[in-house]
Amino acid sequence: MGLNAENIFDLPRPLVIAGPCSAETEQQVLHTACELAKVGVKVFRAGVWKPRTKPGHFEGVGARALSWLRNAGQVTGMAVMTEVANAHHVEACLKAGIRLLWIGARTTSNPFAVQEIADALRDTDITLLVKNPVSPELDLWIGALERLQDAGITRLAAVHRGFPSYADTLFRNMPHWHIPIELRRRYPKLPLLCDPSHMGGRQELVATLCQQAMDLGADGLMVECHSHPEQAWSDARQQVTPAQLRQILGHLVVRDRQQGLTDIELLRKQIDECDEQILELLAKRMSLSQEICVFKKAHNMTVLQTDRYQQMLTQRIALGQSLQLDATLVERLFAFIHEESVRKQMEYFNR
Ligand code: PEP
Ligand code: MN
Numbered sequence: 001m002g003l004n005a006e007n008i009f010d011l012p013r014p015l016v017i018a019g020p021c022s023a024e025t026e027q028q029v030l031h032t033a034c035e036l037a038k039v040g041v042k043v044f045r046a047g048v049w050k051p052r053t054k055p056g057h058f059e060g061v062g063a064r065a066l067s068w069l070r071n072a073g074q075v076t077g078m079a080v081m082t083e084v085a086n087a088h089h090v091e092a093c094l095k096a097g098i099r100l101l102w103i104g105a106r107t108t109s110n111p112f113a114v115q116e117i118a119d120a121l122r123d124t125d126i127t128l129l130v131k132n133p134v135s136p137e138l139d140l141w142i143g144a145l146e147r148l149q150d151a152g153i154t155r156l157a158a159v160h161r162g163f164p165s166y167a168d169t170l171f172r173n174m175p176h177w178h179i180p181i182e183l184r185r186r187y188p189k190l191p192l193l194c195d196p197s198h199m200g201g202r203q204e205l206v207a208t209l210c211q212q213a214m215d216l217g218a219d220g221l222m223v224e225c226h227s228h229p230e231q232a233w234s235d236a237r238q239q240v241t242p243a244q245l246r247q248i249l250g251h252l253v254v255r256d257r258q259q260g261l262t263d264i265e266l267l268r269k270q271i272d273e274c275d276e277q278i279l280e281l282l283a284k285r286m287s288l289s290q291e292i293c294v295f296k297k298a299h300n301m302t303v304l305q306t307d308r309y310q311q312m313l314t315q316r317i318a319l320g321q322s323l324q325l326d327a328t329l330v331e332r333l334f335a336f337i338h339e340e341s342v343r344k345q346m347e348y349f350n351r
Pocket of ligand 2: 021022198224234235
């Protein structure tokens with residue numbers, strides 16, 4: 001008898017939801033579910049319809065995998081869940097008896113799709129998790145939750161999976177922790193989970209992100225798990241094995257929320273995040289400066305372009321002032337960055 005979908009939020013903290021990115025075969029679903037049940041996982045996830053960024057990739061096996069999920073739930077006693085992105089998906093899940101659903105980041109971003117799902121779920125008894133939208137807009141996330149609540153869905157939770165960035169970053173999706181922190185401030189009773197797999201995009205980052213989510217008081221974790229991650233049909237780099245999950249959970253320090261992070265620690269977390277972004281941008285700036293250097297040498301230009309340097313400083317100081325930054329600070333900062341840039345370019349010229 002599967003665990004009731006109703007009571008997953010009553011499970012001890014952290015609520016751990018684990019399973020493959022995608023249901024691939026009946027055997028894979030059952031085997032992974034059995035392994036995860038042995039790790040103590042109570043809720044199993046697997047995507048059946050996969051929203052892929054580009055066409056031509058595996059898009060999920062579709063509705064026929066729903067019976068594999070239901071069966072895995074019956075065999076292991078786990079609650080089972082999958083992602084829905086439109087009313088057809090909802091209807092197929094209701095028909096197959098899948099009572100736990102999540103809405104993916106791309107769907108949360110689209111109010112029409114969310115409304116369609118809300119309408120299809122009206123007057124049903126479903127538990128629904130809502131991932132953050134692709135853009136870092138808290139109101140869009142809250143708007144989706146409100147649409148679902150207005151349709152009478154009471155067992156709702158939010159899943160923080162991070163936000164894509166134009167720049168190359170350490171993460172597949174930037175955490176922007178201040179967004180879930182603000183969501184929690186506004187809706188302290190709404191269960192909030194973290195998805196370290198889509199956030200990190202890499203196996204090696206999963207453990208650290210799980211711990212960071214716990215440090216911030218998250219209620220649970222949604223972790224992608226595959227028996228052979230390297231052979232996964234989607235998101236191969238970010239999935240961990242059930243054995244790795246056991247280790248990650250074994251090392252997790254779950255802090256008491258009553259004596260959880262103080263305000264200063266929350267602020268420090270945000271400062272750490274700002275500094276990471278500053279360094280990533282600095283590295284990007286240096287690599288652009290390197291490209292310019294190649295161009296200068298090829299076109300017989302001098303390293304130092306005084307007019308450009310003067311213009312750059314003037315513009316940066318003006319921008320800094322509009323952001324309430326002291327002119328001397330901005331001038332010194334950019335003089336220093338420019339000096340380093342010139343030093344590297346000279347090195348290249350003299351090679
Ligand atoms: C997923 O959980 O497999 C998924 C597609 O997630 P997201 O919507 O966060 O990209
Ligand atoms: Mn995935």
